[in-house]
Amino acid sequence: MDQVIVAFESEKTCRRVADILESAGTAACLICRTGDQVRRYANKQHITVVVCGYKLGEETAEDVLGDLPAECAMLLLAPQSRLDMVRGDRMFRLSAPAARSELIASVRMLLQLGEQQNLFRPRRNQEEQEQIKAAKLLLMDRYGLNEEQAHRFLQKKSMDAGMKLAQTARLVLGED
Numbered sequence: 001m002d003q004v005i006v007a008f009e010s011e012k013t014c015r016r017v018a019d020i021l022e023s024a025g026t027a028a029c030l031i032c033r034t035g036d037q038v039r040r041y042a043n044k045q046h047i048t049v050v051v052c053g054y055k056l057g058e059e060t061a062e063d064v065l066g067d068l069p070a071e072c073a074m075l076l077l078a079p080q081s082r083l084d085m086v087r088g089d090r091m092f093r094l095s096a097p098a099a100r101s102e103l104i105a106s107v108r109m110l111l112q113l114g115e116q117q118n119l120f121r122p123r124r125n126q127e128e129q130e131q132i133k134a135a136k137l138l139l140m141d142r143y144g145l146n147e148e149q150a151h152r153f154l155q156k157k158s159m160d161a162g163m164k165l166a167q168t169a170r171l172v173l174g175e176d
Contacts, residue, residue, distance in 0.1 A: 001025070002111050005041055007032040007052040007064075017051060017077070017103065024104045027111065032056075035064040042068045049110045051103075054078040054086075062086050073110050077103070128166035135169035 004027040006018045011033065018029035030047070032038045035056040041047060048071055052061050065074045065088060073090045076083060083093040094106050124132070136150040145153065158168040 002027045002049075003030060003045065003047055004028075004049040004051055004107060004111075005030050005032055005038055005047055007034075007038045007050060007056055009033060009053060009055060009057065013053065020100050020103055021051075021107055024100075026104050026107050035059040035067075038064050039067050042072050047072060049073055049075060049107060051075045051077060051107060054082040060086075062088060062091070065091060073113075075106055075110060124166055128169075131166055131173060131175070132169040135172040138172060 004021065006014050006021070006029045008014045008017065011031075014031045014033065018031055021027050021029055027049070030041050030045075032041060033056070038050055038052070038056065042050065050065075050068065050072060052064070052074060054061055054076065056064060061074060061076050061078075065072075068074070068090075070090075073092060074088075075092045075094055076086060077094050077096050077098060080095045083095060086093065092106065092110060094102060098106075132154065135154060136147055139145050139150040139153055140147065154165055154168050154172070157163075157172075158165045161168065163171075
């Protein structure tokens with residue numbers, strides 16, 4: 001089951017929204033009450049959808065969204081007057097109070113949209129990113145390649161061997 005973040009200032013609202021999504025089998029919910037908690041969860045785990053209210057502590061949902069990974073979309077559940085104040089490519093809006101069916105359908109649509117359009121592809125963790133970068137630097141230094149050539153070399157070797165890019169990078173670095 002997919003995971004989503006549910007973030008509202010009110011614990012009661014968090015629980016109500018999470019119960020709706022979980023009881024419908026839509027997603028497992030991680031509950032947050034602050035923007036910092038949302039950022040922490042979204043950056044540590046592969047979270048593609050955040051359902052939240054307009055304010056999280058002293059921050060607005062827009063402020064928080066700006067700090068989230070590019071593959072993360074936000075469903076803002078707020079009164080229409082607040083929804084009219086926000087815009088963004090990854091910001092989806094649902095007027096509160098929302099019907100249970102509208103909330104479920106909206107979250108399912110965002111989860112499916114990410115899968116169908118491959119917008120929310122799995123990310124590499126920081127260690128894997130560093131290994132790939134180090135392998136490219138090694139190839140660039142050793143063979144006089146530019147970064148694009150080094151990256152293509154790693155990609156080709158990965159595809160030929162049927163391995164992930166990070167695993168190929170470890171082989172190039174002699175770590176595997």
